[in-house]
Amino acid sequence: MKKIYLLSFVMLCFITSTFAQTWSAQVSGTPNELWGISFINSNQGWACGTNGTIVTTSNGGTTWTPQVSGTGTLILRHVNFLNATQGWIVGDSGYIIHTSNGGTTWTKQTSGVTVVMRGVYFVDASNGWATGGSGTILHTTNGGATWSPQTSGTAIGLQLVQFIDLNNGWTVGSSGGPGNPGIILHTSNGGTTWSTQTAPNNNNLNGVCFTDLNNGWAGGNLGAMFNTSNGGVTWTAQTNPLTTIIRAICFPVDASNGWAVCDSGKIIATTNGGATWTPEASGTTQFLRGAYFVSNNLGFAVGGAGTIIVYTSPLGVNTIQQPINIAVYPNPSAGVFTIEAPAEKKVVEVYNATGQMIYSAVQPSGSSKIDLSNNANGIYFITVKTDSEQFTSKVIIQK
Numbered sequence: 001m002k003k004i005y006l007l008s009f010v011m012l013c014f015i016t017s018t019f020a021q022t023w024s025a026q027v028s029g030t031p032n033e034l035w036g037i038s039f040i041n042s043n044q045g046w047a048c049g050t051n052g053t054i055v056t057t058s059n060g061g062t063t064w065t066p067q068v069s070g071t072g073t074l075i076l077r078h079v080n081f082l083n084a085t086q087g088w089i090v091g092d093s094g095y096i097i098h099t100s101n102g103g104t105t106w107t108k109q110t111s112g113v114t115v116v117m118r119g120v121y122f123v124d125a126s127n128g129w130a131t132g133g134s135g136t137i138l139h140t141t142n143g144g145a146t147w148s149p150q151t152s153g154t155a156i157g158l159q160l161v162q163f164i165d166l167n168n169g170w171t172v173g174s175s176g177g178p179g180n181p182g183i184i185l186h187t188s189n190g191g192t193t194w195s196t197q198t199a200p201n202n203n204n205l206n207g208v209c210f211t212d213l214n215n216g217w218a219g220g221n222l223g224a225m226f227n228t229s230n231g232g233v234t235w236t237a238q239t240n241p242l243t244t245i246i247r248a249i250c251f252p253v254d255a256s257n258g259w260a261v262c263d264s265g266k267i268i269a270t271t272n273g274g275a276t277w278t279p280e281a282s283g284t285t286q287f288l289r290g291a292y293f294v295s296n297n298l299g300f301a302v303g304g305a306g307t308i309i310v311y312t313s314p315l316g317v318n319t320i321q322q323p324i325n326i327a328v329y330p331n332p333s334a335g336v337f338t339i340e341a342p343a344e345k346k347v348v349e350v351y352n353a354t355g356q357m358i359y360s361a362v363q364p365s366g367s368s369k370i371d372l373s374n375n376a377n378g379i380y381f382i383t384v385k386t387d388s389e390q391f392t393s394k395v396i397i398q399k
Contacts, residue, residue, distance in 0.1 A: 023267065023282045023301075026061040026308040034302035035289040036078040038087070041328075041393040042294050046103060047302050048076035048089050049289075056103055061300065061310050067103040071095055078160065078290070080120045080128075082379075082396055083331040088144060090117035090130050098144050109144040119161040119171065124377060124398050125332060129191060131158035131171045139191050150191040156183045159206045160248065164213055165378060166190055170197075170232065172218050174204035182220055184208075186232050199226055200237040207249040207260065215255040217274060219246030225260065227274050238274040242266050248301075252293035253351065253381075259311070261288035261301045282309055295383070295392045326384050332396035335373025339384060341365065347385040352378070372397060 028034065032053040039045035046056045047064070052071035055064040069076060074092045081087035087099050089106070094113040097106045111117065115133030122128035130138040135152040152158065156173040163169035167190050173183040182205035184197040199205070205220035216232060219225045223240040240246075244262040251258035259269045260277070265284040268277040282288070286304035293299035297313035327340045339348060348370060350359035358380075359370060372380065377397050384391045 022313070023280060023309045023311050025283055026064065026310055028055055028064045028302075028306040028308045029066065030055060030064075030306040032306055033287075033289065033304045034306060034308065035076065036089070037290050037292045037300050037302045037308075038079045038081045039292050039294050039300065039394075040081050040083055042298055042391050044084060045292070045300065046079050046081060046087060047290075047300075047308060048079045048091075049302070049306075050075045052076060054079075054089070054103060054106070060298075061308060064308065067106070069097060069106050070108070071097065071106075075116075077116070077118050078120050080122055082122055082125060083394075086122075086125050086143070088120050088122065088128065088130075090120045090132070092116050094132075096120070096130060096138075096144060096147065109147065111138060111147050112149065113138070116157070118157070118159050121161050121163055121169070123163050123166055123379065124396055127166055127190075129161050129163065129169060129171075131161040133157045135173070137161075137171065137191060137194065150194065152185060152194050153196065154183055154185070156181065158183075158185070160208050162208055162210055164210055168213055168231075170208050170210060170216060170218075172205035172208045172220070174206055174220060182224075184218055184226075184232060184235065197228075197232040197235065199235050206245070206247050209249040209251050209258070211251045211253075211255045215251075215273070217249050217251065217258065217260075219249050219260055221245050223262070225249075225274060225277065238277065240268060240277050241279060242268060247287075247289050248291040250291050250293040250299060252299070253296050257296045259291065259293065259299060261291045261303075263287045265303070267301065284309060294394075295381075297390070298392075326386070326391040328382050328384070328391075328393040328395060331393070332398040334399045335375065335397050336369055336371050337382065337395060338367060338369050339363070339382070340367045341384055341386055345386070349383045349385070351381045351383070373399070 032050045034049035037047040052069040054067040076091040079089045094111040096109045117132035119131040135154040137150040138147040156175045158173045161171040181202040185194045203221045203224035210216035223243040225238040226235045244266045249260045265282045267280045286307040288303040291301040299311040
């Protein structure tokens, strides 16, 4: 019996050691600084950066391969993909590029501006916004075939932008070094008008993330982290144990679990909506410029010298090393999706953009369908769980 206990103790120590480090490095294949990253599911993602760099993965980052941007030496600063084919990237000199084939080819779109563009966000294949220097906000209703300026009411450089639906969106801004004012802007009518929201102080702001119409976070210089629970009517400062600049914030599923990536390889995380933030070891000292979390169990961050690091749950959720045997299609769809998991029965859960579960069912092995056509157009997350795998896919209902 003592031998059994000793063996159990040794195994427990091994498991604890194995899962203590939740962030690990991936090989991007580029020495160039990476600024933006976007994933559509656990496997398929893209990252962009300096010197027109674009890299993509189809196996959760086990391997990354380059794509040709056609932008020369420009810095590409942010990327947003809706599905396996449709994506947009913004960068310096007013550049906006688009792909309709997953990045096999990229095409320049006419932005009408020459300022640095730093943020881009699409709610469906037609409607998107891009933000940048000198208070620039651009809007498209046709996938970027044409872009039109919106009036931001500020000359402060705008950073990242996020929309919850066709009407409600936020963007934050930075006007330079410490001591220069930042800004939070909100629209409730798709950008026809933008209004300033009052932050607790004037720190420059870089990252913004909302989980629904009420709960959001903004972060920036000196480790400033602000939170709202009423859509930005009021913002409250949260305590950050670090003072490094926050570059991006991710709350992928709910208003409890979130991460923020910072300069000098710093990362902070919360499990209670930011009431407390805790540093996490990233394994790098490179500046981290962007992040994307597929779920609370899987996330990615990018930064200097081609850095890509991946977060996996310390409880050992199946880390993707090879493409898994699950597929969700078509995407976009009018609401009916086919789900394939040939080997075994599966649990299918669907969440809306606010993190609310709207569907849950156990389905048999093989091909099955779910009908979500009674739901509104927008972004949803389908999670498929089997005994050996878990897969989350961002899908779009577009009728």
